[in-house]
Amino acid sequence: MPSSTCEAGAPDGVVELALRLGDNALILGQRLGEWAGHGPVLEEDIALTNVALDLLGQARLWLALAGRREGQGRDEDDLAYFRDQAAFRNCLLVEQPNGDYADTTLRQFFFDTWHVALLNALARSRDAEVAAVADKARAEAAYHVRRSAGWVVRLGDGTAESRARMVAALARLWPFTGELFEEDEADRTLAAAGIAPLPGSLRAGWQAEVERVFAEATLEIPASCWMHSGGRRGVHTEHMGYLLAEMQSLARAHPGATW
């Protein structure tokens, strides 16, 4: 973990920011890990677990940062395994079930496209530690999105079956994309301090990139609809409890266990 000075209880919102980023990476990494041994072809099985591993590594960096800034002696493992559902700050998109390969692919593409834009902005953060983690993570996010965008095109502009599944996945997942651009008081404080971009400022670029890939994939962005919200406030969908139960059970049954 990076060495640095600890500013216990820094009132700059970095703890909240690092929890949101860390929880997104952790929960999506956990979801992708469920594919291990079940991928449709060997290369994809390996790709998904590699992406999961990158995200887990990023989660570790963000949660370690959150723990240091919080200054209450919690490390990344405490934050990952011993918080309850209402304390998790991830967006609802990443906790949605894997579904079929269209669901997994589209969820990943929406996330990766957003993640790249966010990390690029955070790499210029006025907070040196935030900038360092983002600068490290963005190269990884860049090759994640190359893969997920490629699969959106392949499945969308593929067979009648793959296309039908992508259209169905799109209807299920689109209502979870609005939350990525929501703003609250913490976001405004962070933006005013030059630590993080306003989430809404990423929307136009994200949508343009989704449209570009969708054009190639012969898919269309749905007409505006009602959007789910709540993950960043700790109000999660019914899927989250099961995911946490599986992810946390070992650490809770054997606290401090090592290999």
Add this chain to the structure above:
Amino acid sequence: MTAPRTMPDIALIRAWLDQVPDPEIPVLSVIDLGIVRDLNWAGDCLEVTITPTYSGCPATEVIAMTIEQALHDRGLSSVRLTTTLSPPWTTDWISEKGQRRLRDYGIAPPLRKVAPACPRCGSTTTTLVSEFGSTPCKGLRRCDRCREPFEYFKCH
């Protein structure tokens, strides 16, 4: 082992670490890989600064332990290891010797702008199979001439 009476100079310590293999690609030393950022004497304590390759690379902790162990084996009893993220590691940090060793080992070294050449027959006409391989740092290509699949070190 007893502590050496004088503190060995940094160049010698660097040469020692050049014999410490990366656990996933053992033909590369931790020096070849470019993850040892700084070596520094702080009084009689050796400060070693390392940087991870990929955020999720499971070898990072093994590497840190291996480095500490190697230095202890050379008689350095006081070693402090710190990790830095910035500037982020890229494949440009791999030494020229490291690039040669990768090729000899059968892994195409990372190249910017040009596609990797087949480590078996040298052909530069190769096809990407997957950007993801057996470890986070490698991908998979196939040679269009000799048809052999091979691993390449991803540009990062």
